[in-house]
Amino acid sequence: MKKENVIEANQLTKTFGDFTAVNAISFEVKKGEIFGFLGANGAGKTTAMKMLIGISKPSSGTAKVAGFDVYSQTESIKKNIGYMSQKFALYDDLTVKENITFFGGIYGLSRKKIKEKRTQLISELGLENISNKLVGSLPLGWKQKLSFSVSLLHEPKIVFLDEPTGGVDPITRRHFWEMIYKAAHQGTTIFVTTHYMDEAEYCDRVSIMVEGKIEALDTPKKLKEQFKVESMNDVFLKLARNIE
Amino acid sequence: MKTIGYIIQKEFKQIFRNKGMLPIIFILPILQLVILSNAATYEVKNIKFAYIDYDHTSTSRALIERFNASTYFNVMTDFPSQNKASSAMLAGEVDVVLEIPNHFERNLLKYKTTDLSITINAIDGAAAGVESGYVNQIVQSFNKDVEMSIMNTSKKAIQPITIESIPSFWFNTTLNYKTFMVPGILVLLVSMITLFLSGMNIVREKEIGTLEQINVTPIRKSQFIIGKLFPFWIIGMGLLTVGLILAKVIFNIPMLGSLALLYLFTSIYLLVILGMGLLISNFTNTQQQAMFIAWFFTVIFILMSGLFTPIESMPKWAQLVTEFNPIKYFVEIVRMVLLKGSGFMDILPQLWKTLLYAVIMNGLAVWSYKKVN
Numbered sequence: 104m105k106k107e108n109v110i111e112a113n114q115l116t117k118t119f120g121d122f123t124a125v126n127a128i129s130f131e132v133k134k135g136e137i138f139g140f141l142g143a144n145g146a147g148k149t150t151a152m153k154m155l156i157g158i159s160k161p162s163s164g165t166a167k168v169a170g171f172d173v174y175s176q177t178e179s180i181k182k183n184i185g186y187m188s189q190k191f192a193l194y195d196d197l198t199v200k201e202n203i204t205f206f207g208g209i210y211g212l213s214r215k216k217i218k219e220k221r222t223q224l225i226s227e228l229g230l231e232n233i234s235n236k237l238v239g240s241l242p243l244g245w246k247q248k249l250s251f252s253v254s255l256l257h258e259p260k261i262v263f264l265d266e267p268t269g270g271v272d273p274i275t276r277r278h279f280w281e282m283i284y285k286a287a288h289q290g291t292t293i294f295v296t297t298h299y300m301d302e303a304e305y306c307d308r309v310s311i312m313v314e315g316k317i318e319a320l321d322t323p324k325k326l327k328e329q330f331k332v333e334s335m336n337d338v339f340l341k342l343a344r345n346i347e
Numbered sequence: 348m349k350t351i352g353y354i355i356q357k358e359f360k361q362i363f364r365n366k367g368m369l370p371i372i373f374i375l376p377i378l379q380l381v382i383l384s385n386a387a388t389y390e391v392k393n394i395k396f397a398y399i400d401y402d403h404t405s406t407s408r409a410l411i412e413r414f415n416a417s418t419y420f421n422v423m424t425d426f427p428s429q430n431k432a433s434s435a436m437l438a439g440e441v442d443v444v445l446e447i448p449n450h451f452e453r454n455l456l457k458y459k460t461t462d463l464s465i466t467i468n469a470i471d472g473a474a475a476g477v478e479s480g481y482v483n484q485i486v487q488s489f490n491k492d493v494e495m496s497i498m499n500t501s502k503k504a505i506q507p508i509t510i511e512s513i514p515s516f517w518f519n520t521t522l523n524y525k526t527f528m529v530p531g532i533l534v535l536l537v538s539m540i541t542l543f544l545s546g547m548n549i550v551r552e553k554e555i556g557t558l559e560q561i562n563v564t565p566i567r568k569s570q571f572i573i574g575k576l577f578p579f580w581i582i583g584m585g586l587l588t589v590g591l592i593l594a595k596v597i598f599n600i601p602m603l604g605s606l607a608l609l610y611l612f613t614s615i616y617l618l619v620i621l622g623m624g625l626l627i628s629n630f631t632n633t634q635q636q637a638m639f640i641a642w643f644f645t646v647i648f649i650l651m652s653g654l655f656t657p658i659e660s661m662p663k664w665a666q667l668v669t670e671f672n673p674i675k676y677f678v679e680i681v682r683m684v685l686l687k688g689s690g691f692m693d694i695l696p697q698l699w700k701t702l703l704y705a706v707i708m709n710g711l712a713v714w715s716y717k718k719v720n
Binding site: 153156157158159160177178179181182184186188190191192193194195196197201204205206208209210211 | 349350352354356361365555556557559560562564565566567718719
């Protein structure tokens, strides 16, 4: 059975003056898929993502996210997506509980629902003892896990993760990916950017962006076959080298 | 509505959790009010006075005694020559030098007229003007007494007709400068604190990256902005209350008009200031930039508000500029309501202009706040 597309981008482009950050990229992401969005620093990943989540207007091309247009229906998109940015973006001066309450409230969840979600989330993350501590005092790994959980609070169709595991230790990264799998299993589509090529292997499909263009897009297995290499790391290096 | 509640709740938690911010919000304004109100005075007192007496008669000594008796003048010394006096003024040791010429008494008795020379340090022109006024008053009253004594000894026929004006000072009968300044400084602190706080608040979220997180939520711009500004509106009203209490308790400022009217005006006025803060936030990327811009406007607004210098004495173009100064209206209203007891109809023009200003400012602020770049 063919699954529906939740993200469709067609010739999506973003220019800043003379500089083309994202150059006519086209791709689809299917429902429940873990889609890896790879690329070197400055390849245009974050810019592309910002257009998809409705905080940056594309220069040209079209895209639909959760069935809504990225030009005219950004606010409807926002109801249906979760986003976790590169920068940690919960409030350091609020406690774990307060952060959850605040974001739940902003997404318009009912008081009862917020309470329910809060209890569930805190127990899942094992944060019972520190739920009244300021978020700023938590170690980075915990912050990232909390931040991911908060982005799922309103049960979005798609969640966008921008380098979610940057600077996090291997064990926490492992936990993090378990959480991603769990969310995907429940039907949430995951759109994730990363620098770690071992993480790319966990994705259902990956695209590799080089200098604003998507140079490769397929399952990790097929990409390795196509480039006749053993690992995603080599796929990436080969692509990046070709450009140089 | 509920969404706004969540934002307000969060803002208050953050404000009261910020240990560095609380004193800035509440202690600084109090210090400002207490210190500035005592320091910002127009009165010229303790004038350093010196004289050169070439005459050495009972009349010249009587004149000097007048200055000695005055509370405004501190008679420092007498100089034997004009050269000495000049160098003392150059060194800043004296402000006013009175020179009584030779034959002062003799001329007065013989020709019924004589001259005095006054030298005043006029680096501060306003103060020099006031000092000159004081000197004239003393000389005038001395003059009158001299006339009397001359008349007693000579013909009564030349008695001059004098016209005297007796001023009565309305609204501030004792000419207490604090009565004038304290309400103005109250305006200053309410305005500054709320402008800085609101100006830096949203830009701070930009800096730490949480604003982006907010922008990917379906929250409406107006909800976010109302939720953000409401806490500062409350703080502004709180500051007004603290300031009014201090004004009454410490300075015993008269409060003739209705305080409710003052609160009504302030509630609208604060919207202007908060809208302005938000506008600054929208066009800056760091708290530093926001701070500089906020300072730029505050300094202009304060100096052109009529707080320290009367607007009527500014050039025509500058007076036109002050029409766009919200602080000017607030200063006017506070003084009118507290000191004159003006009523609703009296402040209606300012109320309208401020309301219009509030609508424009907040309209611009909401319009320029972009969730999508």
